[in-house]
Amino acid sequence: MLEINNLACTRGDHQLFSGLSFSLFAGELLQVQGENGKGKTSLLRTLCGFITPAAGEIRWRGQDIRELDEEYYAEMVYLGHLNAIKDELNALENLRISAGLAGCEVSDKEAIAALRHMGLRGRETLPVKVLSQGQRRRVALARLLVGNAPLWILDEPLTALDVGAVGLMQELIGTHLAKSGMVIFTTHQPLEVAGVEMRRLTLT
Amino acid sequence: MNKLSLFGLLGLVIRRDLMLAMRRRADVLTTLIFFVMVVSLFPLGVGPEMDMLRKMAAGVVWVAALLASMLSLGRMFSADYLDGTLEQMLLAPQSLSVLVLGKILAHWMLSGLPLMLMAPVLGLQFDMSVQALWVLVVSLLLGTPILSMIGAVGAALTLGLRGGGVLVSLLVLPLCIPVLIFGTGAVEAVTSGMDITSHLSLLGALLVLAFAFTPWVTALALRISME
Numbered sequence: 001m002l003e004i005n006n007l008a009c010t011r012g013d014h015q016l017f018s019g020l021s022f023s024l025f026a027g028e029l030l031q032v033q034g035e036n037g038k039g040k041t042s043l044l045r046t047l048c049g050f051i052t053p054a055a056g057e058i059r060w061r062g063q064d065i066r067e068l069d070e071e072y073y074a075e076m077v078y079l080g081h082l083n084a085i086k087d088e089l090n091a092l093e094n095l096r097i098s099a100g101l102a103g104c105e106v107s108d109k110e111a112i113a114a115l116r117h118m119g120l121r122g123r124e125t126l127p128v129k130v131l132s133q134g135q136r137r138r139v140a141l142a143r144l145l146v147g148n149a150p151l152w153i154l155d156e157p158l159t160a161l162d163v164g165a166v167g168l169m170q171e172l173i174g175t176h177l178a179k180s181g182m183v184i185f186t187t188h189q190p191l192e193v194a195g196v197e198m199r200r201l202t203l204t
Numbered sequence: 205m206n207k208l209s210l211f212g213l214l215g216l217v218i219r220r221d222l223m224l225a226m227r228r229r230a231d232v233l234t235t236l237i238f239f240v241m242v243v244s245l246f247p248l249g250v251g252p253e254m255d256m257l258r259k260m261a262a263g264v265v266w267v268a269a270l271l272a273s274m275l276s277l278g279r280m281f282s283a284d285y286l287d288g289t290l291e292q293m294l295l296a297p298q299s300l301s302v303l304v305l306g307k308i309l310a311h312w313m314l315s316g317l318p319l320m321l322m323a324p325v326l327g328l329q330f331d332m333s334v335q336a337l338w339v340l341v342v343s344l345l346l347g348t349p350i351l352s353m354i355g356a357v358g359a360a361l362t363l364g365l366r367g368g369g370v371l372v373s374l375l376v377l378p379l380c381i382p383v384l385i386f387g388t389g390a391v392e393a394v395t396s397g398m399d400i401t402s403h404l405s406l407l408g409a410l411l412v413l414a415f416a417f418t419p420w421v422t423a424l425a426l427r428i429s430m431e
Contacts, residue, residue: 105208
């Protein structure tokens with residue numbers, strides 16, 4: 001369970017948000033809303049531990065994430081604006097390396113299955129630089145399929161995706177929640193997951 | 205799906221960086237060609253005075269190695285920073301210092317190691333004795349990893365800054381002076397018939413010290429750069 005108490009974040013002299021409190025339980029889906037520049041990305045990056053909060057605390061299973069450190073990172077996946085994939089490598093190599101950095105060794109077979117599930121059949125061994133933006137995003141999203149971390153933090157996961165891929169993401173989030181996972185995400189596109197009530201947090 | 209051990213992760217980072225370098229060979233060759241060019245210019249510029257060349261050989265090779273290793277420092281973290289891989293490295297469920305160590309070792313294999321292998325060939329242009337060439341190679345073997353390690357700290361501190369390339373040289377070069385002094389000192393000692401163990405031991409000590417602290421300091425600097 002993720003618990004946020006009285007969280008505040010400042011960038012430079014500007015205060016983005018303060019007094020933010022919420023908790024997220026297994027099987028819950030939380031959408032962070034707000035206009036551009038209201039601190040959605042900063043909130044997600046604070047939850048990843050990249051940004052030190054100006055005040056407040058973030059607890060995972062009752063312990064501060066700063067103390068948990070590596071144990072917390074083993075249980076979360078972050079997908080940011082940047083895809084974290086290398087142009088020089090192919091989709092398969094990219095997926096195996098990013099899964100490796102997240103601490104799990106994935107066999108070729110598992111990686112290919114994940115890429116095919118993301119609709120990249122026949123593109124597995126092409127250098128990523130010849131793929132389109134949407135296909136690159138799909139390579140990055142395939143990482144969600146090969147890990148088993150319960151907490152997903154997704155920053156604009158739907159950028160550059162077509163309708164089919166958005167449907168795929170909805171399905172993916174649905175299955176993850178059914179396995180008592182947790183998802184926090186931001187998006188400016190409509191995203192509905194069947195059978196799950198979406199919680200919304202609006203930053204003002 | 206298996207959990208990856210600490211050494212598995214270290215191996216993965218090294219393999220990844222080497223693989224990327226093989227797909228972008230120009231970057232690796234630039235460092236090596238720069239080194240070869242700079243060292244070869246000296247005999248041409250100074251002229252065929254063997255005594256003078258023999259005296260300056262170690263210094264020239266070492267200074268060129270120092271400058272060549274500066275060339276590739278800018279690329280050490282910047283590509284990973286720009287495409288978001290560095291974010292994922294910070295989120296790895298293992299110590300960031302180990303990942304950084306992997307990147308440092310890969311950097312050494314791509315910049316320090318080729319220089320070390322090339323040095324004896326270049327040393328011949330300076331009419332160095334076989335014994336002096338051996339000592340030069342050993343001193344480079346001990347010294348170039350230190351350059352990569354100190355360089356990593358500088359590269360991490362200047363990550364994402366404009367004009368970081370110049371700044372990193374200003375930060376790192378003064379810290380490399382001890383390595384230069386003991387590295388050239390060992391070669392000078394052997395040519396004048398003195399004992400070389402003191403110089404090489406000091407280089408070894410510096411290497412151990414850098415190995416113990418720089419990955420950790422670099423990891424801290426990277427976390428600061430990511431804020």
